[in-house]
Amino acid sequence: xxxxxxxxxxxxxxxxxxxxxxxxxxxxxxxxxxxxxxxxKTTLLRLLFxxxxxxxxxxxxxxxxxxxxxxxxxxxLRQRIGIVFQDFRLLDHLSTYENVALPLRVQGREEASxxxxxxxxxxxxxxxxxxxxxxxVLSGGEKQRAAxxxxxxxxxxxxxxxxxxxxVDPSLARRLLRxxxxxxxxxxxxxxxxxxxALMDQFDARRLVINQGRLTVYD
Numbered sequence: 585x586x587x588x589x590x591x592x593x594x595x596x597x598x599x600x601x602x603x604x605x606x607x608x609x610x611x612x613x614x615x616x617x618x619x620x621x622x623x624x625k626t627t628l629l630r631l632l633f634x635x636x637x638x639x640x641x642x643x644x645x646x647x648x649x650x651x652x653x654x655x656x657x658x659x660x661l662r663q664r665i666g667i668v669f670q671d672f673r674l675l676d677h678l679s680t681y682e683n684v685a686l687p688l689r690v691q692g693r694e695e696a697s698x699x700x701x702x703x704x705x706x707x708x709x710x711x712x713x714x715x716x717x718x719x720x721v722l723s724g725g726e727k728q729r730a731a732x733x734x735x736x737x738x739x740x741x742x743x744x745x746x747x748x749x750x751x752v753d754p755s756l757a758r759r760l761l762r763x764x765x766x767x768x769x770x771x772x773x774x775x776x777x778x779x780x781x782a783l784m785d786q787f788d789a790r791r792l793v794i795n796q797g798r799l800t801v802y803d
Contacts, residue, residue: 591641603797617777619794625777666740672731674719681715687738724751
């Protein structure tokens with residue numbers, strides 16, 4: 585589904601922050617991306633979400649060369665990728681329910697067709713009583729759960745998550761990981777960026793370790 589071949593990235597004239605990165609995301613796979621702070625995990629996720637272009641190398645997503653995509657094609661491919669940003673990126677003028685439903689609205693679906701689906705997912709992540717409040721009222725953990733629900737609601741083919749359990753307690757972290765696993769069983773490829781070794785040790789999953797801009801794969 586995704587292939588990186590000798591990908592490098594630098595900002596301006598500075599040194600490369602990613603160097604010769606080569607790896608793939610197979611269909612129906614579950615993987616962790618880990619490494620120290622500042623190693624390049626978030627940068628790699630941004631490349632995967634097509635919000636950055638590499639300085640060199642090839643990125644292929646769903647069989648398409650990312651360098652040759654026009655804006656409309658990029659937008660279409662992004663609809664097949666769910667992403668949980670570390671800074672949440674909720675829209676403050678929309679309620680929790682409206683934020684989670686937004687990807688379905690963008691797809692042109694009528695609210696009657698997804699109202700129950702959105703409400704059920706919000707109940708599952710523990711936000712059933714908070715679905716009509718605005719994001720500024722939510723705690724950090726509640727914003728995290730809302731961002732995860734928004735990424736999951738359209739059942740993406742690939743889910744990218746940047747520290748998705750960083751603002752929740754251990755019990756809810758395990759619950760959220762089980763949700764990711766259920767999504768994986770239904771056919772979605774999952775890539776979770778985390779520095780939580782104890783959390784990763786609970787799952788038998790491939791690890792992509794990034795350090796000083798270079799990636800090593802451990803099956």
